[in-house]
Amino acid sequence: MAKDKSGSLRLDGTGSRPRLPQATAPGIIDPRAAAERRANRVKRAVSVALWYAITVFVLGLVLRFEPYVTTVGEPARTDVVAPFSFEIIDATATEEARRRLYEQKAQIWIRDTDAEGLARQQLNQFFDLVEESELDSAEDLRKFSDALFEQFDIALQATSAAEFSASRLRRFRDPLSLSDVRRDLELVITDAYNNRCIVTDKPLFRAHAGAGVLRLYNTRNLPEEIPNPETVLWYPDELQNFLLTKALPRYFPDADMATLRAAAAELLREIIEPNIEYSRVKTDEKYVEDVRMLLEFPRRRRFAENESIVTRGEPLNALQATALGYLNDQRRLRSTIKLIGIVIITAVIFFAVGLYLRRFRRGLALDATTVALHVLPPLLAISIAHAMLLLGLPEQQLTYWFPAGLIGMLASLLFSPQVAFVLVLVGALLTGLASEGQGLQFIVLALFGGFAAALASRTVRARGEVLRVGLYIGIVNVITITLLAFVNSQSHPDPRNLLAGFLNGLVCALITLVFLVIIEWAFGIVTDLKLLELTGLKHPLIRQLEEKAPGSYQHVLNVVKLAEAAADAIGANYLLVRAGAYFHDIGKMLKPNYFSENQVTIDDKKAHSRLTPYMSVLIIKNHVKEGMELGRKFGLPQQIIDFIPQHHGTDLIRYFYSEALRRYEESETMDPVREEDFRYPGPKPQSIETAIVMLADTVEATAASKFTGGQVSEDELRRAVQTSITTKFNDGQFDECPLTLAHLSQIREAFVRSLMARYHFRVAYPALPRRDQPPPPSGREARSEATSPSIAVIGPAASAT
Incomplete structure (x- = not known):
């Protein structure tokens, strides 16, 4: 071609x-x-x-995990450290805080900020009543007493009423005296409410304050400063004593004012109400609120990353069990999320790898x-x-x-x-x-x-x-x-x-x-490693081939060289080609004398002359079957065994086919010659590698028969290679493999280069002259002879010298 x-x-x-x-x-x-x-x-x-x-x-x-033990008291199966920072509810600490809340429950006392104003208001109403009342007679005094009791729930004793003479009552009505008394009593009220405070239960107040659980709030629910528990006044007894012994004598010190002090004390005792009172309802509400807040925001325990949670064999406490349970939940959640992500990522990776193989490994059969x-x-x-x-x-x-x-x-x-x-x-x-x-x-x-x-x-x-x-x-x-x-x-x-x-x-x-x-x-x-092992020339089949069929062995070596060069030229698997070429003719070792490369003696060369073309073809084709059986017997991989039938494909055994046609023409009794009887059984090459060995086998046989021992030029080699390739191509031997025309062109050039290296030109070395011969020419004559050396083509036999 x-x-x-x-x-x-x-x-x-x-x-x-x-x-x-x-x-x-x-x-x-x-x-x-x-x-x-x-x-x-x-x-x-x-x-x-x-x-x-x-x-x-x-x-x-891989995402699955063995859950940690979470039973309190059970020993841990392995050391566990925090894989990340996290917080958990500390149930033990929360329960302890709840117990302390109960034991140290805040006791709520309420300070009535309106009590002082209300007392002043009642005091002013009292003096307004005094100013409006007629106190000139006993009847007037009785009416005043009734009004006082009706408005302020104050009952003047009979002795007090009798002692209130008309002159004294009139003196009380003196605007200057009345205003002084009013002012003094207002100061007493201020002192009682602000400097001392008045409580409903002083022992309880003192106990709560001493235990540190007392909480004082005003009526607007704002915290108040807790007064000294020792100075507060216990209503009503301590208030009464305070008024009579300390507060009123300061403003009414005269002895003749004893009746007035008593009346004022009675009045103030009825007007002044406690301004600090214990609230059980508020106390319970506060406790319930504190418990609710504790449950809503329980005590938490933070574990830092890589912090030890439990060591192997250590019995779990409640906190450790909670931490391991939390880690189990988190690992389960993370595993689920990761699995979803991995499903997607794996699909993307499969797609990307598929694109890579199609883009960069196009010859790969997916x-x-x-x-x-x-x-x-x-x-x-x-x-x-x-x-x-x-x-x-x-x-x-x-x-x-x-x-x-x-x-x-x-x-x-x-x-x-x-x-x-x-x-x-x-x-x-x-x-x-x-x-x-x-x-x-x-x-x-x-x-x-x-x-x-x-x-x-x-x-x-x-x-x-x-x-x-x-x-x-x-x-x-x-x-x-x-x-x-x-x-x-x-x-x-x-x-x-x-x-x-x-x-x-x-x-x-x-x-x-x-x-x-x-x-x-x-x-x-067959991996490259296996192919290297097979092609190490130490395989028993190769050794037997060398011993039993040395001609076929030399043919195999030449085919290997050609096939390797072609595989390297087109980027095929040269190791597979090399191994296939080594074993493609192992079947010939069983009947080596029937193949021309092994026929040395005259009797060997006459082996087929005693047989009919049909019998000869049967022997020739049988080396394929026997080679496959040998390959299986010696454990050759199927990919190597495939080279044995496929390197022949369905090729026509032309010599015996022509001989059969000649005998048919000369005979009048023979059946017509069928071409399929003289073809190899196949199959045709199914891969580029087997096709390369087919071509190398054909080209090597052609070159050996035409050029061994004779002169050869590059044109002759190229024509021989081209004819061999064209014959196989036109015979349809490559119909079932992905070999392209570009491949064939590259293979042809590789074959030509390899054959040119084998059948290369050499200078014919002259024989050394005998001593009795004249010396070689010198000078210009020698130079003239040196410019035109004798060139000869040395074939393989001659090149060995």
């Missing part, structure tokens, strides 16, 4: 464009293919939904297995983290034990470091959000450990080297933990955390080795 002016691949000599690798004509939709695509889309969608549900379920398990393999590494790490929590690992310690390195190693070995970076980020974010760990510190440590695992796994060539990667992860974890301690202003990291981080790396390596084998077996996939 060659390229036309537009750069498209075309057939030489015809000028016609090659047909596209499709099962139907352009514009016609194959119903079976369309149905298969729909089925694949449904399977992929179901797989994504299933793994999404499994991921959310596992994260939900089938159910691929989806599962991408979800599995972070899911395994999250599941292991949950298992550690169930085994009693404190959630704060999960930061140092989360197996992020497992994600990095598995993803890097299964896919690539780039995919590993994405999956490590996914696992760290999901677990960091789901756990009660240390947030940002958890994510940073997980990312550093996971990224280190992904990078270090690139150079792994044997399973034992995974342990070396685990050592690297442990060292990176130790460095990261130390740096985080300094960032958090710690003088030095906790040695226990450093040990946990280091052991984490080694544990991740061991778990990776176990799960890598399980994944390879369960999903039937």
Whole structure:
């Protein structure tokens, strides 16, 4: 094949464009293919939904927690510290405060601020009555006495009334004398109410004041200063004594005023009422209000972040039980909220990872297995983290034990470091959000450990080297933990955390080795690590092939070189191509003499001359079946076994087909020759990698038959390669794989470069002259000969010299 002016691949000599690798004509939709695509889309969608549900379920398990013991008196199962600052109601302190409220119940006394004014008012009314009354006779005095009793409930005794002579009464009516008495009595009232105060029960007042529970309020419900309990006047006896012995003698000291003092004392005793009175109703109301306020705003206990609440084995008291119950409620609430967030975030992450795979890994078949393999590494790490929590690992310690390195190693070995970076980020974010760990510190440590695992796994060539990667992860974890301690202003990291981080790396390596084998077996996939092991030239099948069919072994080595170059040129999986090329012809070792590369003697070369074309074709085709059986017997992965039939596809075995046609034309009794009898059973290549090996096998066989031991030019090589590729292409061998015309062009150039390196030009070294021959020419003659060296093409046999 060659390229036309537009750069498209075309057939030489015809000028016609090659047909596209499709099962139907352009514009016609194959119903079976369309149905298969729909089925694949449904399977992929179901797989994504299933793994999404499994991921959310596992994260939900991480969110689950073992409730703390909340029974008073029961020992705590583990040490508990406050994960955050919080306050709770201290029921014990509240009950104690309520008991103190009852025992030290405030006793309410009311001070009547209107009492003094009312007494003054009654005093003025009394003197107004005196001024208005006629006191010239005994009858007038009687009338005055009746009015006094009626208005003020004051009854003058008979002796007092008799002693009130008309002259004295008239003197009282003297405006100057009456005003003086009124003034003096007002001063007495002021002294009694303001300087002494008058209480209804002095012993009770004194007891309440002494106990410190007395509360004095005025009638406007404002607090008042409590007077001296010793100076207050107990109504009525102490008031009467105070008036007669202290207050009135000060203003009426004369001996002839004794009757007046007695009358004034009687008057004031009736006018003056207690201004401080105990209120049981107010006391009860105050107590009820205090209790209500206490219940509405009970005593609270604040726990600071990281403050110890209870130690393991310690019997719980009421406060600790309340705190643990509160933490249970908060953890349950936070878990619910987190679960809702994780459901959404996980969906976003699945969508983002899907976009990443479509954008940056377009050659990846997003089938159910691929989806599962991408979800599995972070899911395994999250599941292991949950298992550690169930085994009693404190959630704060999960930061140092989360197996992020497992994600990095598995993803890097299964896919690539780039995919590993994405999956490590996914696992760290999901677990960091789901756990009660240390947030940002958890994510940073997980990312550093996971990224280190992904990078270090690139150079792994044997399973034992995974342990070396685990050592690297442990060292990176130790460095990261130390740096985080300094960032958090710690003088030095906790040695226990450093040990946990280091052991984490080694544990991740061991778990990776176990799960890598399980994944390879369960999903039937071949990792790069497995491919490297298979292509180490130490596999028993390769050794047997070298011993039993050395020609086929050399052919295999040449095919490997061509196939690797082509795979590297188009970005295919060169390790898979290499492994497939190594094992594609293992079936030939059972009957090696029937294949031309192993025919050394004359008898070997006549092996097929004694057979009919049909028998020869049967033997040739049978090496495919026998190779597959050998592959299964020796435990080759199915992906490698697929190379054995697919590298032939349904290709026509042309030599024996032509021989059968010749014999049919020469014979009159043979049945017509059917082309399908001389084709390999297939299937055709299903992947780019198997198609590359098919082309490499064909090109190597063609080059070996045409160019071994002879001279060759680049044009001849290019034509041979082009013809081989065109033949396979036009035969429809690539109809079932995603190989494109651009791929074919790149593969052709890779083959040409590789073959040119094998069949390269060399200077023909002259033989050394014998001693009896003349010396070589010198001077101008020598220079003339040196300008035109003899050039010869040395084939593989000659190049060995």
